[in-house]
Amino acid sequence: MRIAVLAGGVGGAKFLLGVKRYLGRPAFGPAPADEHLITAIVNTADDIRLHNLQICPDLDSCMYTLSGVSDRQRGWGRADETWTVSGELAGYDAEAPWFSLGDRDIATHLVRTRMLDAGYRLSDVTDALCRRWQPGLTLLPMTDDRVETHVVVEDPAAAPDADRPAGTPGPLVALHFQEWWIRYQAKLPALSISPIGAEESTPAPGVLDAIAEADLVLIAPSNPVVSVGPILAVPGIADALRATAAPVVGVSPIIGAAPVRGHADKCLEAVGVPVSAQGVGRHYGARSDGGVLDAFLIAPDDRATVPGVTVAGQPLLMTDPEHTAEMVAACVQVVGRG
Amino acid sequence: MRIAVLAGGVGGAKFLLGVKRYLGRPAFGPAPADEHLITAIVNTADDIRLHNLQICPDLDSCMYTLSGVSDRQRGWGRADETWTVSGELAGYDAEAPWFSLGDRDIATHLVRTRMLDAGYRLSDVTDALCRRWQPGLTLLPMTDDRVETHVVVEDPAAAPDADRPAGTPGPLVALHFQEWWIRYQAKLPALSISPIGAEESTPAPGVLDAIAEADLVLIAPSNPVVSVGPILAVPGIADALRATAAPVVGVSPIIGAAPVRGHADKCLEAVGVPVSAQGVGRHYGARSDGGVLDAFLIAPDDRATVPGVTVAGQPLLMTDPEHTAEMVAACVQVVGRG
Numbered sequence: 001m002r003i004a005v006l007a008g009g010v011g012g013a014k015f016l017l018g019v020k021r022y023l024g025r026p027a028f029g030p031a032p033a034d035e036h037l038i039t040a041i042v043n044t045a046d047d048i049r050l051h052n053l054q055i056c057p058d059l060d061s062c063m064y065t066l067s068g069v070s071d072r073q074r075g076w077g078r079a080d081e082t083w084t085v086s087g088e089l090a091g092y093d094a095e096a097p098w099f100s101l102g103d104r105d106i107a108t109h110l111v112r113t114r115m116l117d118a119g120y121r122l123s124d125v126t127d128a129l130c131r132r133w134q135p136g137l138t139l140l141p142m143t144d145d146r147v148e149t150h151v152v153v154e155d156p157a158a159a160p161d162a163d164r165p166a167g168t169p170g171p172l173v174a175l176h177f178q179e180w181w182i183r184y185q186a187k188l189p190a191l192s193i194s195p196i197g198a199e200e201s202t203p204a205p206g207v208l209d210a211i212a213e214a215d216l217v218l219i220a221p222s223n224p225v226v227s228v229g230p231i232l233a234v235p236g237i238a239d240a241l242r243a244t245a246a247p248v249v250g251v252s253p254i255i256g257a258a259p260v261r262g263h264a265d266k267c268l269e270a271v272g273v274p275v276s277a278q279g280v281g282r283h284y285g286a287r288s289d290g291g292v293l294d295a296f297l298i299a300p301d302d303r304a305t306v307p308g309v310t311v312a313g314q315p316l317l318m319t320d321p322e323h324t325a326e327m328v329a330a331c332v333q334v335v336g337r338g
Numbered sequence: 339m340r341i342a343v344l345a346g347g348v349g350g351a352k353f354l355l356g357v358k359r360y361l362g363r364p365a366f367g368p369a370p371a372d373e374h375l376i377t378a379i380v381n382t383a384d385d386i387r388l389h390n391l392q393i394c395p396d397l398d399s400c401m402y403t404l405s406g407v408s409d410r411q412r413g414w415g416r417a418d419e420t421w422t423v424s425g426e427l428a429g430y431d432a433e434a435p436w437f438s439l440g441d442r443d444i445a446t447h448l449v450r451t452r453m454l455d456a457g458y459r460l461s462d463v464t465d466a467l468c469r470r471w472q473p474g475l476t477l478l479p480m481t482d483d484r485v486e487t488h489v490v491v492e493d494p495a496a497a498p499d500a501d502r503p504a505g506t507p508g509p510l511v512a513l514h515f516q517e518w519w520i521r522y523q524a525k526l527p528a529l530s531i532s533p534i535g536a537e538e539s540t541p542a543p544g545v546l547d548a549i550a551e552a553d554l555v556l557i558a559p560s561n562p563v564v565s566v567g568p569i570l571a572v573p574g575i576a577d578a579l580r581a582t583a584a585p586v587v588g589v590s591p592i593i594g595a596a597p598v599r600g601h602a603d604k605c606l607e608a609v610g611v612p613v614s615a616q617g618v619g620r621h622y623g624a625r626s627d628g629g630v631l632d633a634f635l636i637a638p639d640d641r642a643t644v645p646g647v648t649v650a651g652q653p654l655l656m657t658d659p660e661h662t663a664e665m666v667a668a669c670v671q672v673v674g675r676g
Contacts, residue, residue, distance in 0.1 A: 051448040052390070052455055084420050088445030092470055094452075103441050107426030110389040117390055132430055
């Protein structure tokens with residue numbers, strides 16, 4: 001069976017563990033020789049260059065998690081991580097002290113940045129890094145081009161202006177997604193969230209083929225706005241989802257009225273989407289109606305009506321790869337491919 | 339008193355501790371407000387870019403040692419150093435596993451490289467780094483231009499050629515100094531040692547003024563070929579030494595027939611200079627005769643005749659800053675400036 005998965009970082013990585021288990025593979029580590037093919041198409045709009053290091057949080061979360069070297073407690077980065085370099089960078093008053101960079105992780109960024117600066121494509125680099133880590137599936141960046149999510153907010157550094165009438169917005173500023181998400185914990189109301197550069201980007205090699213040749217396409221329960229949104233914004237990918245012979249099944253990242261993890265609620269509000277499974281389902285929309293979904297998995301206690309989309313209930317907490325594999329089984333079942 | 343010092347890395351740094359002590363300053367840490375001015379003009383031809391990081395071993399040895407954060411046992415790098423990033427880089431089979439890069443040290447290289455890539459000059463960057471470290475003197479790179487010592491050797495990776503007559507050299511290769519020095523421990527016979535780029539380089543801002551305005555110029559007991567040699571190869575610096583009103587005093591890095599530390603013997607042999615205090619003294623030569631020295635300090639048991647140069651004996655082991663200060667005092671005394 002060939003499964004293509006659109007995925008973000010931490011949640012996407014956990015979901016991919018379940019996809020591996022569903023196909024009978026070990027959750028962590030390399031794939032045995034079998035007839036299955038899993039391709040993860042991963043968001044890169046969270047990527048950021050700090051200290052001249054090109055950092056790809058979502059790709060690395062997938063790579064580390066799937067190979068079994070991630071910190072499962074913290075949810076991101078390497079296990080047994082140390083923070084010596086970061087401490088020294090802070091000693092130099094270097095940029096972005098709010099962005100944690102572990103020592104083990106920094107080696108990945110050094111290797112990646114060196115290869116990128118030497119002219120390799122991000123997809124080549126990811127492949128090279130995965131030769132060490134053996135995530136047990138094909139990890140593809142959504143694009144080799146630079147796409148960066150920027151969030152427009154009222155400038156938190158702007159001087160107060162006593163003459164500004166109440167309710168009038170102050171001067172605006174566009175922040176890199178990571179600054180908004182980590183430094184400001186998504187607490188600054190977002191006036192817009194845009195994957196800058198997406199319009200001019202092209203899918204990375206292998207992305208469109210993976211979707212076209214899949215038996216099943218899954219959209220992981222990742223952030224619909226800043227993880228899945230940028231992937232769908234790469235010209236050609238949404239069209240490929242609409243054109244593939246495979247059914248496309250999404251999984252809701254919202255249970256009740258809250259995201260399972262992170263600040264997806266703040267992101268959905270910013271783009272005017274209700275914070276509910278139904279809101280996300282309708283945001284993705286039916287394949288038959290210009291959207292991308294055939295079916296949508298929601299939590300058992302939720303209700304959602306999405307025109308043209310089959311909705312099914314299933315426990316959605318990815319507490320371990322076995323439970324997550326059951327979510328994947330439910331995705332297969334709802335489109336009758338089991 | 340204004341003292342300018344030409345210096346390499348570990349030995350140069352130790353010598354500078356003695357210069358600080360000679361002037362009554364604390365050996366380690368910032369300078370109190372006083373009438374003295376010490377300028378260290380430091381070799382940069384050992385610099386190497388690895389993993390896209392611009393590494394300046396001699397500048398950093400001086401910076402760390404003078405500020406008191408170096409590892410005094412090992413002689414280079416930071417105290418309390420850890421090696422997590424290096425271990426991970428080796429896990430990626432990244433370049434140059436023979437070059438040790440500590441985690442604390444890497445932060446310095448990240449900050450430096452970012453500033454250089456942003457267009458700052460190495461002298462600006464060094465000044466910025468020293469604002470954190472407060473070495474207690476002015477630390478200048480010899481040049482802001484790229485100069486790299488390359489060593490020509492018989493290619494150690496060349497396939498053996500049974501048809502080559504005995505005694506005929508095999509194919510030659512130019513190695514970066516660090517590869518020859520660290521990877522091969524200077525054991526590959528050097529056919530030539532050249533500071534590539536020196537001819538087109540210019541002295542960093544402040545270098546010529548420091549020499550012209552000095553009351554005393556000292557040449558630290560650093561490697562004459564690969565530390566002091568490149569400094570003198572920067573057009574303008576040797577001329578400034580010949581033109582300054584200050585006396586120029588060198589200190590022998592050779593005691594008996596061996597360097598105090600490192601592989602200076604191998605370097606001297608490569609350029610045809612006898613491995614002795616006299617050999618080094620004559621290599622530098624008299625200011626009155628196209629060389630750079632007025633006086634030369636050698637170990638008490640050594641003998642040297644250098645035409646046009648006053649030679650004096652003095653214990654030269656830099657066991658601690660107090661003993662090293664006595665060496666500096668002897669330099670002052672030999673030229674009658676005490």
